[in-house]
Amino acid sequence: MKMRRVKGTAGLQGNATGLRGIRTPAGDGPTAPSLNPGPPPASSSPFANARQISNRDAFTILSNSLGRLVSPDDFLNRTILADNNYLETPPDFVLNAILTDPVLSPQSYHADIFDCDDYVQYLKTKMSLYAAANLLPAPLAVGYLLTTEHAFSFCIGPGSQLFLINTQSTGHDITSDLATFSSFLNLKPGNTINIIYL
Numbered sequence: 304m305k306m307r308r309v310k311g312t313a314g315l316q317g318n319a320t321g322l323r324g325i326r327t328p329a330g331d332g333p334t335a336p337s338l339n340p341g342p343p344p345a346s347s348s349p350f351a352n353a354r355q356i357s358n359r360d361a362f363t364i365l366s367n368s369l370g371r372l373v374s375p376d377d378f379l380n381r382t383i384l385a386d387n388n389y390l391e392t393p394p395d396f397v398l399n400a401i402l403t404d405p406v407l408s409p410q411s412y413h414a415d416i417f418d419c420d421d422y423v424q425y426l427k428t429k430m431s432l433y434a435a436a437n438l439l440p441a442p443l444a445v446g447y448l449l450t451t452e453h454a455f456s457f458c459i460g461p462g463s464q465l466f467l468i469n470t471q472s473t474g475h476d477i478t479s480d481l482a483t484f485s486s487f488l489n490l491k492p493g494n495t496i497n498i499i500y501l
Contacts, residue, residue: 348437353390354461355441361389361459361501368465369448372485373496382499389444389501390434392458394466394477397445400429401456401468401475409473419454422471423447426456427500446501451494455487459501 356364361384370378401407406425411417430445444459448467456468460479467487469476478487490496 348439349393349396350390350437350439350443353392354463355388355390356444356459356463358384358387358389360463361444364459364463364465365499365501368481369484369496369499372488372490378499381497384501386442386501388441389459390439390441391461391463392430392443392445394458394460394468394479397426397430397456397458397466397468398475398477400433401426401470404429407470409471412471419471420449423449423454423456426470444501446499448488448496448500449498450488450490450496452489453494457501 362382365382365384366378373381405411407422411422424447427445427447430443433439434442446457447470448455448457453469454471456470458466458468460466464479465481466477466479467484469487476487478484488494488496
């Protein structure tokens with residue numbers, strides 16, 4: 304994907320062509336996990352009426368929610384938006400994807416091999432594969448945030464509300480309360496936000 308800055312934001316836009324078909328790696332179990340996003344829900348798609356938000360709107364949501372936790376210059380340099388548009392994504396959909404995937408279970412954790420940063424990147428990939436396999440008009444608004452000490456997932460849900468998710472934790476804690484974001488991320492001197500990727 305070719306990346307370029309969006310004028311007036313720190314966001315990036317991609318101009319890659321959409322995926323037509325997806326082939327997942329062969330194998331099963333922990334040695335060769337399948338990235339198959341699984342079939343859509345039995346009822347109608349949870350994204351049939353999902354609001355599409357632009358790259359610029361997504362940047363504004365992230366800035367309004369997380370900008371106070373990072374200096375303005377650092378926020379611009381640490382935030383990456385890789386796509387032109389996103390679909391608002393219900394946090395329950397993301398939590399269900401985490402809870403039903405054995406690759407994202409606490410038992411998969413291996414320090415420095417498959418740990419918090421790998422959990423969030425795997426989830427981001429899984430959500431992208433779901434969008435592609437279901438021919439959605441835009442990727443899901445699911446990203447990740449890396450602090451010095453830990454990695455978290457996030458989604459922009461209905462009503463443009465940002466939800467932070469502790470993907471790798473046993474309880475899969477989640478919050479949308481801006482007042483708790485700093486404590487949820489355990490921000491302090493020596494533990495700052497390094498990357499925000501959507």
